[in-house]
Amino acid sequence: MDSKKGLIDYLPRLIFWSMAILFAMPIIPRGIRPFLIGVVLLLSIVSFFVDNEKFKWQYFLLNSGLFVLYCFSLLYTEDLSYGIRKIAAASSLLIFPLIIACMSKRCVQYILDRRYVLMWFFIIATLALNILAFSIFSLQYSFEEVIIHFVNIIRSDIPGLKIHPIYLSMHIGISMIFSLFLVQRGLELKKILILITINIIFLAFLLILIKKGPIIALVIVSGYLVFMFKNRSLYLVFGLTAIGILATIIFVPKVNERFSELLQIQNTKEDLTNSTNIRFSILQCAAQVMPEAGFLGFGVGDGKEELIQCYQDNATFLAVNRYNSHNQFLGIILNAGYLGLALFSIFLLYHLIRAFNRKNHLFIATLLFYCIVMLSENILERENGVLYFSLFINLFLMLDYKFSTKNKDDKPLDNLLSA
Secondary structure (H helix, E strand, O other): OHHHHHHHHHHHHHHHHHHHHHHOHHHOOHHHHHHHHHHHHHHHHHHHHHOOOOOOHHHHHHHHHHHHHHHHHOOOOOOHHHHHHHHHHOOHHHHHHHHHHHOOHHHHHHHHHOHHHHHHHHHHHHHHHHHHHHHHHHHHOOHHHHHHHHHHHOOOOOOOOOOOHHHHHHHHHHHHHHHHHHHHHOOOHHHHHHHHHHHHHHHHHHHHHOOHHHHHHHHHHHHHHHHHHOOHHHHHHHHHHHHHHHHHHHHOHHHHHHHHHHHOOOOOEOOEOOHHHHHHHHHHHHHHHHHHHOOOOOOOOOHHHHHHHHHHHHOHHHHHHOOOOOOHHHHHHHHHHHHHHHHHHHHHHHHHHHHHHOOOHHHHHHHHHHHHHHOOOOHHHOHHHHHHHHHHHHHHHHHHOOOOOOOOOOOOOOOOOOO
16 A cells, blocks of 8 residues: 555656656667657656546547548558658657656656646757767867768767757757746756856857758747746847847858858759758648648658659759658648648647637747748658657647646755756
């Protein structure tokens, strides 16, 4: 009886610490991550039975609807093996809704009450990944070479931790958004100075990576948060940061060149390729292929292949490198048709409207950031995109709900990293 009571008492803490480790995943090797997610799922199921919880069916079906439709598309996709690989890569769209749908209200509330500590875990893990990568590369290359080639070597030279620069930029963007929430909550001077230092480092890496989508998304979402928080200190910080970014774009040649691409859009040729021209050519092919996708799409295994066939006629460079749609919404249409886009849009709009009504700015900021990046990236088709999107969105939207718990656990973490 005592062991059962002990399990009941400590279960929220076990789940919290397991969730904290998930927030530290940027610095955890990819091979270990599935095991960690499995542990959280198992503990969530345990809480379901221990607390005699009801399964959150409406929540689960709404949040996993796109994944279910992807699975259904396997019935008519031709490249079944590729389709199964894509389903496996997108499995977070099912697993995290399942985790939260099973987790007892008591455990969900315990985690949400300590969400600021989770933010610190993600911020520190992202900082550690950047500094570790830079330090390792500095042993092999000169400082100048690391600065110039960091965007390329980060994706290949760190076994188990290699990451595409667009997703590292997204991690940095989310970390800086979390920082705004920590400042808004209130921190003592020492922690504010630490956070400012961390964000200066983040800004430096963001400009080294020079990925336009995450930078634009960060500026838009930060502006929204500063406006909603109505905090004079944040007005100053945001203004100085925006001026710093703008000055960097104007006066640093490499950064200026990258952003100038937005004003020089043309078809991709063998000798004239940049990210903006590539996306423009992809969009042209997508516009040709989309009407053929119809209500159910080509299937999760064939959507990309349909694009590649168009590339072969219009832009061989894109066909050789097998580019995807570089727009998540277009990707959904190709894979799951207009039905898939409708399901995903309902998911987004329902939760956004609910979050606005309940002033859940954390969920709104996180979702808006990812949605803006989705306009130029298929983040739900790569592990480093879909994993964090599904984790953050499924957890933070629970702030919309009010849970009544029978007892309040003590808060041993309140003085650890939070204010």
